[in-house]
Amino acid sequence: MKLRGNTLVIGLQWGDEAKGKITDILSEQADVVVRFLGGSNAGHTVVTGGQTFKLHLIPSGIIHPNVLCVIAGGVVLDPEIFELELNDLVAGHIKFDGRLKISQTAHVVFPYHKLEDQLKENSLGDGKIGTTARGIGPCYTDKATRTQAIRVCDLFHLEQLDAKVRDIVNYKNRLFLALYNSPGVNADEMVRKAHRYGEILRPFVCDTTELLQDAMAADKRLVFEGAQGTLLDVDHGTFPYVTSSNASACGVSAGSGVPAKAIRTFLGVAKAYTTRVGTGPCPTEQINAAGDRIRERGHEYGTTTGRPRRCGWFDAFATRYSVRLGGIDKVALMLLDVLSGFDKLLICTGYRYRGQMLRSFPTDGEVMKEVEPVYEEHPGWAEEIDQVKSFDQLPANAQSYVRRLEQLIEAPVAIVSVGPDRAQTLMREETI
Numbered sequence: 392m393k394l395r396g397n398t399l400v401i402g403l404q405w406g407d408e409a410k411g412k413i414t415d416i417l418s419e420q421a422d423v424v425v426r427f428l429g430g431s432n433a434g435h436t437v438v439t440g441g442q443t444f445k446l447h448l449i450p451s452g453i454i455h456p457n458v459l460c461v462i463a464g465g466v467v468l469d470p471e472i473f474e475l476e477l478n479d480l481v482a483g484h485i486k487f488d489g490r491l492k493i494s495q496t497a498h499v500v501f502p503y504h505k506l507e508d509q510l511k512e513n514s515l516g517d518g519k520i521g522t523t524a525r526g527i528g529p530c531y532t533d534k535a536t537r538t539q540a541i542r543v544c545d546l547f548h549l550e551q552l553d554a555k556v557r558d559i560v561n562y563k564n565r566l567f568l569a570l571y572n573s574p575g576v577n578a579d580e581m582v583r584k585a586h587r588y589g590e591i592l593r594p595f596v597c598d599t600t601e602l603l604q605d606a607m608a609a610d611k612r613l614v615f616e617g618a619q620g621t622l623l624d625v626d627h628g629t630f631p632y633v634t635s636s637n638a639s640a641c642g643v644s645a646g647s648g649v650p651a652k653a654i655r656t657f658l659g660v661a662k663a664y665t666t667r668v669g670t671g672p673c674p675t676e677q678i679n680a681a682g683d684r685i686r687e688r689g690h691e692y693g694t695t696t697g698r699p700r701r702c703g704w705f706d707a708f709a710t711r712y713s714v715r716l717g718g719i720d721k722v723a724l725m726l727l728d729v730l731s732g733f734d735k736l737l738i739c740t741g742y743r744y745r746g747q748m749l750r751s752f753p754t755d756g757e758v759m760k761e762v763e764p765v766y767e768e769h770p771g772w773a774e775e776i777d778q779v780k781s782f783d784q785l786p787a788n789a790q791s792y793v794r795r796l797e798q799l800i801e802a803p804v805a806i807v808s809v810g811p812d813r814a815q816t817l818m819r820e821e822t823i
């Protein structure tokens with residue numbers, strides 16, 4: 392498999408589309424892999440040589456010995472999680488010296504962000520978003536508010552840092568007490584942590600925007616590793632049940648500092664069915680034996696939180712929206728093997744709202760809550776397909792299922808995945 396040029400890997404559903412596996416495969420051809428949004432709310436599982444790595448922050452390209460991995464400025468970085476991941480890599484004998492870079496402009500997640508995330512969610516009752524409690528929303532809130540934010544570069548200005556941390560903690564603690572009757576966090580401890588964070592991150596910090604621009608000027612091949620998914624995008628997703636950053640293809644340029652026109656291929660990743668974690672609408676969810684079967688066969692439990700994922704039929708209406716929004720050139724269709732053994736499969740082709748078929752995907756949360764999915768039926772296949780080596784060897788109904796999805800989402804399926812291992816990947820096109 393060859394890369395045509397710089398490539399973006401982006402989720403087309405509500406996250407968890409197995410993007411880590413695709414990034415890992417593309418990384419074999421890449422010089423640089425870039426993470427550009429989100430934080431440790433993401434969970435990318437990479438299986439290689441019998442070892443499994445669960446990465447939340449560090450790009451999955453790190454598994455490949457010659458790939459430079461960049462955590463760009465759009466990421467909100469939790470140094471404690473980062474340190475745990477470094478330790479896992481050391482334990483797994485992965486050498487990363489000089490190959491891992493962090494943007495000085497990334498925002499730092501502190502324990503008070505995580506506390507705020509939890510306190511706020513707990514206070515919301517039925518209106519919960521069901522966040523990952525990793526402090527993502529509060530950290531991006533501080534970024535937008537500006538006066539309470541700490542970026543990676545701030546960790547190295549020690550005199551200003553102490554006062555800044557104390558000011559922030561003082562403000563937050565008053566808020567925590569007033570709103571949630573919580574004592575908050577200890578200011579001395581936060582100052583100590585801030586110093587420690589600087590020590591952890593220092594060897595990796597640089598101007599990653601310049602680094603990426605230099606890499607492009609030197610004709611290096613870049614892979615951009617999306618996190619979460621298009622339908623969780625704060626501007627274009629199923630608001631308010633979204634994450635706090637631009638998780639669609641629209642986010643790549645702002646998050647990485649690389650012009651969108653430098654990206655040759657926009658590769659969308661979708662599962663052959665639908666999953667969602669947290670609350671919020673998921674029209675094709677099946678709270679029945681079909682949903683349970685998908686969950687068990689697909690091991691649909693969160694990488695980050697362990698929560699059971701909500702499972703249902705493929706939503707072609709939602710996925711086509713993501714394809715159009717992101718200018719997606721090609722699609723990787725994941726976990727097709729999970730669907731073996733169903734007599735029939737349903738595919739959602741549109742939404743009905745108050746008796747009318749909708750022409751476009753609803754971005755109004757109140758409309759989205761009420762929509763009813765409209766399905767077409769597709770015959771299933773009995774055979775297990777996890778050992779199949781090429782698309783032509785798939786059962787005829789599996790092939791026609793993929794072809795039907797292509798028509799409905801209006802994008803070609805270039806890659807079909809039938810299992811977690813790299814070897815279980817059917818390439819329909821040699822060049823991506």
Ligand code: IMP
Binds near residue numbers: 433
């Ligand atoms: P947050 O990003 O932790 O604030 O969570 C906001 C919403 O996005 C919740 O519904 C989460 O379950 C969801 N979410 C965040 N990150 C991921 C992910 O990597 N995969 C799937 N869902 C996610």
